[in-house]
Amino acid sequence: MTLLKLAASVAAMLAVPAFAQSQLTVVNFGGANANAQKKAYYEPFEKTGTKVVSVEYNGEQAKVKAMVEAKKVTWDVVELESPDVGRGCDEGLFEKLDYSKIGSKADFAPPAAVHECGIGIFVWSTVMAYNGDKLKEAPKTWADFWDTKKFAGKRAMRKGARYNVEFALMADGVKPEDVYKVLSTPAGADRAFKKLGELKANIQWWEAGAQPPQFLVAGDVVMATAYNGRIDAAAREGKNLKISWVNQIYDLEYYGIVKGTPNRDAAYKYLAFALGADAQAEYAKNIAYGPTNIKALSKLDAKTLGNLPTAAANMKGGLEFNIKFWADQGEALEKRFASWATQ
Numbered sequence: 071m072t073l074l075k076l077a078a079s080v081a082a083m084l085a086v087p088a089f090a091q092s093q094l095t096v097v098n099f100g101g102a103n104a105n106a107q108k109k110a111y112y113e114p115f116e117k118t119g120t121k122v123v124s125v126e127y128n129g130e131q132a133k134v135k136a137m138v139e140a141k142k143v144t145w146d147v148v149e150l151e152s153p154d155v156g157r158g159c160d161e162g163l164f165e166k167l168d169y170s171k172i173g174s175k176a177d178f179a180p181p182a183a184v185h186e187c188g189i190g191i192f193v194w195s196t197v198m199a200y201n202g203d204k205l206k207e208a209p210k211t212w213a214d215f216w217d218t219k220k221f222a223g224k225r226a227m228r229k230g231a232r233y234n235v236e237f238a239l240m241a242d243g244v245k246p247e248d249v250y251k252v253l254s255t256p257a258g259a260d261r262a263f264k265k266l267g268e269l270k271a272n273i274q275w276w277e278a279g280a281q282p283p284q285f286l287v288a289g290d291v292v293m294a295t296a297y298n299g300r301i302d303a304a305a306r307e308g309k310n311l312k313i314s315w316v317n318q319i320y321d322l323e324y325y326g327i328v329k330g331t332p333n334r335d336a337a338y339k340y341l342a343f344a345l346g347a348d349a350q351a352e353y354a355k356n357i358a359y360g361p362t363n364i365k366a367l368s369k370l371d372a373k374t375l376g377n378l379p380t381a382a383a384n385m386k387g388g389l390e391f392n393i394k395f396w397a398d399q400g401e402a403l404e405k406r407f408a409s410w411a412t413q
Contacts, residue, residue, distance in 0.1 A: 223292035
C-alpha cells in the first residue's frame with residue numbers, strides 16, 4: 071500500500087504541469103494603446119488564471135496568413151485595423167465569431183463594431199492637433215490648416231493618401247457627408263490633389279504615430295494631423311498639445327481570433343472580458359479612445375468623456391472612415407500619391 075501511495079503521489083506531482091496556468095498571446099500595435107490595453111485588459115484578465123503574452127506588430131497580415139496556412143498558429147487574438155478585418159475574413163484568416171460567447175450585439179456601437187470576423191474594441195480618430203504654447207489662436211477649420219498666412223509655419227501630415235485627401239476636400243469646402251461621393255469621381259480626386267498641392271511646400275511628412283506630437287513639441291510644425299490617442303498621451307505627460315475636433319475622421323480597431331488557434335476557448339473568454347463594460351471604461355480612462363460597449367459610457371466622468379472621439383460634441387461634423395471606398399479605390403489613390411509626393 072505504501073508503494074502504491076508513493077506511486078500515486080509521484081504521478082500527481084508529474085501531473086501538476088498539466089494544470090499550470092494557461093497562456094494566451096495577444097498581438098497589438100504597441101505604444102500608448104498597448105500600455106492602455108495592458109492595464110485595462112491583460113493584467114486584470116490574468117487574475118482569472120490565464121497568462122497574457124503581449125506581442126507587438128505593424129499589422130502584417132502576411133504573418134497571420136503564414137501561420138494559418140502552415141497550421142502552426144502561435145498568435146491567438148490579434149488587433150486589426152478596419153480594412154484588414156474584411157480582407158482577413160475573406161481569406162479565411164480569422165474565426166467567424168460566435169457572439170453568444172462575447173456579449174449582446176445590441177451593446178456595441180457604432181454598427182460597424184459588429185463584424186462576423188472581428189469585434190470593434192475602440193473608436194479612434196485622426197484629428198487636427200497643435201501646440202498650445204506656439205499658437206495664440208486655435209485653428210477652427212481645415213481651411214485654417216491650409217491657411218499659411220494666418221498660421222505661418224509647417225504642417226505635419228501622414229505620408230500617404232489616406233485621410234489627407236479627405237481633409238483636403240473638406241478644406242476646399244466639401245461637406246463631410248459628401249466627401250466620399252466627391253472623392254469617388256476622377257474630378258473629385260483631382261480636386262483633392264490640387265488642394266494638397268497648395269500646401270505641399272509647407273508639409274513635413276510623418277510615417278509613425280509617435281512623430282506628430284514630437285514634431286509639435288519640438289516646434290518643427292505648428293499643426294499636425296495626428297492620432298488622437300497620441301496627442302492625449304503627450305498631454306498626460308505635461309505637453310501643452312491641443313486637439314481641434316473639427317471634421318475628425320473616426321475609425322474602429324478590432325480584435326480577431328486567428329483561425330486554427332489551439333486556444334480558442336481562452337480567446338473567447340478574453341474577448342468577453344475585454345469587451346465588458348468595466349474593462350472598456352478602464353481602457354478609456356488610460357487613453358482617449360472611445361469604448362464600443364455603450365454601457366461603459368455611464369462609468370466615465372464628464373472630463374474623460376469629453377476627450378473621446380465618441381463624445382457628442384466631438385462627433386459633430388465627424389466623418390466615418392469609409393472602408394469600402396478605400397478597399398475599392400485605395401490602391402489607385404496611394405499609387406497616385408506616391409508619384410505626386412516625389413514630384
